[in-house]
Amino acid sequence: MTASGKRRHLSVVPDVPVIVRPSERRGRRRVAGYHLRIELDDVSPPIWRQFVVPSNLRLHEIHPIVQTIMGWQDSHLHSWVGGEPPASERYDMRESIDEGFADEDDELCEDAVRLDQVLAEPGEQLSYLYDFGDGWEHTIVLERIDADDSExxxxxxxxARACPPEDCGGPGGYDDLLKVLATPSHPGHHDAGAWVGPGFAPESFGVDTVNRGLRLEAVIRDHPPVSDSKFAALLRRIPHQAAPHVFSLLEHAHLTDRLGDIREAQEAATFHLRWFLNRIGPDGITLTQAGYLPPAVVAEMRQELPGFDDWPATSNRESDQRPVHLLREYAKALGLARKYKGKLIRTKLGSATASDAGRLWAHLLDRLPLADEPIEREAGYLVLLTLAAGTTSVERRDVIAEGLAALGWQTSDGTIVGREEVFWLARPTISFLELTGAMVKGWVQRDQPMDPVWGRLFAKMVLSM
Structure with a gap:
């Protein structure tokens, strides 16, 4: 009855199921061990892996793990699909969303979704799509949850079985490729073998090799470079499986840490250039008839600048004193000085930074590594990484060679860049670092890390730009 005494007609309202979308789940309170199985769809015999991850990782953190587990090279776009229809959701890369490649009606970013929000109970599945052209689809199943106290x-x-080669045409193309490889009489057998390389074995799988890659992946995840830096962009072009030594240095470089006296680093890194700019002064330095610095100025530089008196020649001619000549050339290359009517004069930037270590420091961070060619710049970045990580000279040469090879650089005869060539390729950056004292001279011979702390901080800051 209602308050007015009239009888109200009541009807039964049917239950409407509430659809909880996967990304709306709250996730687990405590981190658990997720035992997962991933299998490549539409490939026979099956290519699969079993692995364990923490339940609290976000999907963008699971992505490089899946790449390493499977053996892909992370050279294409990817996305995820979780849940069963009608509650399934697609999770895209941040890059895909920003560039407008994702569906505007369903733009859920992978970096906003935790694994335990899409996989909550054993038996639930998650799809991983890689290389939209070839169409590699993977099914990930949550097999077991370990909820003990340790992460x-x-x-x-x-x-089981090796990952297919990149860009082989998806499941159908891979099946055709295997048939050609297994048929020596096939007209395309030789070319197919040359394309996949001599080390490709379809039936091979090594769990130890994968776990070595995962340890490197953990280093990258725990000790990343500044995400929007130029160096981070360079690292993204290097498959970490092809350059394990390069990526292992991230753990020692601590690129996002700023430990050390920043003011001391600024003063030390800019000392030689500031001294030279002040010596040039507002009126400039009149050069010799041959276009060199006067002997008196050279003698003064050898006396006043640290390390300049170590050069073996006793002559005060610029052509005989490599450190003097290098400092002049670097001042010009950095836009701080120029030659004008028989004089070496300061540019506007040179005048503005002559007594401003902070501003000159910022200019150096922006301009390093020094290079005329792309390979010199990339070699310079690798030099800076070794300096930031505190490596020995022997390690430095190996790391640069490994990194350049992984980036695809080759010599004119088609061989990879070796340890013998790396000094010359990285010379512009190495010479500048040695000149300023950021890196101890004679790097090829040293077998102990001796570079100053401020030099390591300087390298970190350059790699953060």
Missing amino acids: PTVTCLAG
Whole structure:
């Protein structure tokens, strides 16, 4: 009855199921070990892996793990699909969303979704799509949850068969490729073998090799470079499986840490240039008839600048004193000085930074590594990484060679860049670092890290730009 005494007609309202979308789940309160199985769809015999990850990782953190587990090279776009229809959702890369490649009606970013929001109970599945052209689809199944007190280490437990080569045409193309490789009489057998390379074995899988890659992946995840830096962009072009030594240095470089006296680093890194700019002065330095610095100025530089008196020649001619000549050339290359009517004069920037270590420091951070060619710049970045990580000279040469090879650089005869060539390729940056004292001279011979702390901080800051 209602308050007015009239009888109200009541009807039964049917239950309407509430659809909880995967990304709306709250996730687990405590981190658990997720035992997952991933299998490549539409490939026979199956290519699969079993692995363990922490439940609290976000999907963009799971992506490089999946790449390493499977053996892909991370050279294409990817996305995820979680849940069952009608509650399924697609999770895209931040890059895909920003560039407008994702569906405008369903723009959920992978970096906003935790794994335990899309996989909550054993048996639930998540799809991983890689290379939209070839169309590699993977099914990930949550097999078991370990809810003990320790956070699990990302580990591969088992697997079968090698990952297909990149860009082979998806499941159908891979099947055709395997048939050609297995048929020596096929007209395309030789070319197919040359394309996949001599090390490709379809039936091979090594769990130890995968776990070595996962340990590197953990270093990248725990000790990343500044995400929007030029160096980070360079690292994204290097497959970490091809350059393990390069990526292992991230753990020692601590690129996002700023430990050390920044003012001391600014003063030390800019000392030689500031001294030279002040010596040029507002009126400039009249050069010799041959276009060199006067002997008196050279003698003064050798006396006043640290390290300049170590050069073996006793002559005060600029052509005999390599450090003097290098400092002059670097001042010009950095836009701080120029030659004008028989004089060496300061540019506007040179005058503005002559007594301003902070501003000159910022200019150096923006201009380094020094290079005329792309390969010199990339070699310079690798030099700076070794300096930031405190490596020995022997390690430095190996790291640069490994990194350049992984980036695809080759010599004119088609061979990879070797340890013998790296000094010349990285020479512009190495010479500048040695000249300023950021790196100890004679790097090829040293077998102990001796570079100053401020030099390491300087390198970190350059790599953060």
